Amino acid sequence: MARTATPSEDTAVRSGRRTGLERDDVVAAALDLVEREGSAALSMRRLATELDVGTPTIYWHVGSRDELIAEVLRLQSTRLAERAIEGTTPRERVFSAARHIWTSSIEHRSTTSLAHQAGASSLLAHHLEAALVLELEAAGLVGRDAADACRAILMAVGGALVLALRDPSAEYRPDNLWADSEAPIDPETRAALRAEADLEAISAVALHAVVDHYLPPDQVT
Amino acid sequence: MARTATPSEDTAVRSGRRTGLERDDVVAAALDLVEREGSAALSMRRLATELDVGTPTIYWHVGSRDELIAEVLRLQSTRLAERAIEGTTPRERVFSAARHIWTSSIEHRSTTSLAHQAGASSLLAHHLEAALVLELEAAGLVGRDAADACRAILMAVGGALVLALRDPSAEYRPDNLWADSEAPIDPETRAALRAEADLEAISAVALHAVVDHYLPPDQVT
DNA sequence: ACCTGAACACCGTTCAAGT
DNA sequence: ACCTGAACACCGTTCAAGT
Numbered sequence A, B: 001m002a003r004t005a006t007p008s009e010d011t012a013v014r015s016g017r018r019t020g021l022e023r024d025d026v027v028a029a030a031l032d033l034v035e036r037e038g039s040a041a042l043s044m045r046r047l048a049t050e051l052d053v054g055t056p057t058i059y060w061h062v063g064s065r066d067e068l069i070a071e072v073l074r075l076q077s078t079r080l081a082e083r084a085i086e087g088t089t090p091r092e093r094v095f096s097a098a099r100h101i102w103t104s105s106i107e108h109r110s111t112t113s114l115a116h117q118a119g120a121s122s123l124l125a126h127h128l129e130a131a132l133v134l135e136l137e138a139a140g141l142v143g144r145d146a147a148d149a150c151r152a153i154l155m156a157v158g159g160a161l162v163l164a165l166r167d168p169s170a171e172y173r174p175d176n177l178w179a180d181s182e183a184p185i186d187p188e189t190r191a192a193l194r195a196e197a198d199l200e201a202i203s204a205v206a207l208h209a210v211v212d213h214y215l216p217p218d219q220v221t
Numbered sequence C, D: 001a002c003c004t005g006a007a008c009a010c011c012g013t014t015c016a017a018g019t
Helices: A023-036 A046-053 A053-064 A065-080 A090-107 A111-120 A120-136 A143-164 A172-180 A187-194 A199-214 B023-037 B046-050 B055-061 B065-080 B090-107 B108-116 B120-136 B141-162 B172-180 B186-192 B199-214
Strands: none
Touching: A023 A046, A023 A053, A023 A065, A023 A111, A023 A143, A046 A053, A046 A065, A046 B108, A053 A065, A065 A111, A065 A120, A065 B046, A090 A111, A090 A120, A090 A143, A090 A199, A111 B090, A120 B172, A120 B186, A143 A187, A143 A199, A143 B141, A143 B186, A143 B199, A172 B108, A172 B120, A187 B141, A199 B141, A199 B199, B023 B046, B023 B065, B023 B090, B023 B108, B046 B055, B046 B065, B055 B065, B065 B108, B090 B108, B090 B120, B090 B141, B090 B199, B120 B141, B172 B186, B186 B199
16 A cells, blocks of 8 residues: 555465565655654554554664664655745745745655754755755855754744744643743733744744844845 | 662662652752753663662652653753842833843753753743743733744844754764865855854854844833 | 665553552 | 463564575
C-alpha cells in the first residue's frame, strides 16, 4: 500500500528473499506514517508491518531508528525547499523565507514534533534556512552578520512554534494554568493570558525588529 | 537512598506493606533521577527500583507516567520561582525575570528537555512566567498588553533555548550541516554559520526590541 | 546482498491478590 | 489504604540462519 508495485509481486509468496524494497522506500514510508498517524506511530515494528516485511529488514536498510529519523527529516527538508520565495525587495523576500519556515512547520506539525523530540530541528529546517541565508546575502549581509541575522530570525520563528505546537488536549494548557494561578495578577491581565493568543502577530513584532536591526534599509528605486 | 528514613525500616523485610512512601517522595525522587541521569532515565520501573518498591506502587501514588511528569515539572517550577528578581527600574526587573527563565532552563537542561518532550514547557515555566507578568504590570502594562508582552518575551527566550539545547553529540549539528551544504553561500558566511554562536547575545537583540515595543519608557526620577 | 524467526532486554499499564 | 507478583501488549536491537 505504501510501496510501489513491482513485477511478479502480486501473487508472490515472498517467503524469504527479494522484496524489491529500497532504502528510499523505507524512508518515504516512514515519513508517510508520521504525517498520517503522528510521530508516536513511527516504530520499527509498525513500519515493518506497514511495508509487509520483517523488522530486521528495516534495520538492514537504515541502520537504526535514529538514522531513520534523520533520513526522514532530510527528505522532508528537501521537499519543503521546493516552495518558491516571493517578493521583490530583499526585505520582502527575507520575510517570505521566514514565513516559509513557520507555515511548513505548522502544516506538517507531526514531522515538526518528530524533529523537535529528536533534537534535530536543524535538520528539518536546513534547506529552508539555506534559502533564508541566500536572501540575507542578497540583501547585503555577509559573514557573521548574515549568520547572526539568520539565527535571530530562526529564534523568532522557533520561539513562536514552541508556543504554537503545544498539546492542546493537556489539562495543563496555559488556559487552565492561569485560571488556577495564585499570583496577584490583575483580573484583566489574567483573562488576557487565558484567552487564545495571536502567536503569528506577536512573533511578527520580534521578526520585524530583528530584520530592522540587521538589514540595511531597502533601496528606493 | 533517595527516600527519607522511617522508624523500624532499617532491618524491616518490607514483604508487602507500609513503606512510608508518599506521593511527594515519589515526585521528588523522579525529579532527582532526571537531574542526575537525564530525562530518558525516567521510567516507572527504574524509579521503582530507585525507591526500592514494586512498579505498581508508583502507579498507586501518581497514576501514570504523564501525571508523574506533570508533578515533577510543577515541583521544579515552584523551586525555580524562589529566585529573587533584581533591578530597580521596571525595565531592569523585566529583563531580570526574563533572564531567570533562560538561566534556569540552561542550568537544569534535563528537566527542560523533559518538559520540552512532553509538550509541557508551559508547566515548567509557569511560576517564572507569573513573576514576569507581575513585573510587566509594575511597569504599567495591563490586560492584553501585559499578556502579549509576556508571550513575546517567552518567544524570544524559548527560541534561543531551542537552538541552545540541541544535542551536540549528533552528527547533524549545524556545524556539519553547513559544511556539507550545496547552496551557493559565501564562504565567509558559511564559516560564520559553522562557528559557534553567542545565542544569548543574539537573543538579547530580540528581547530588547520586544521590551522597547511593549514597555513605556522608564520614568526619570 | 537481502531477508527471516527468534531472542534479549527493556518499556507503560493493569489486576487479582495480599496485609 | 497501601503494596505486591505476574501478566499483557508493546518497544529497539541483534544474530544466526536462510536464499
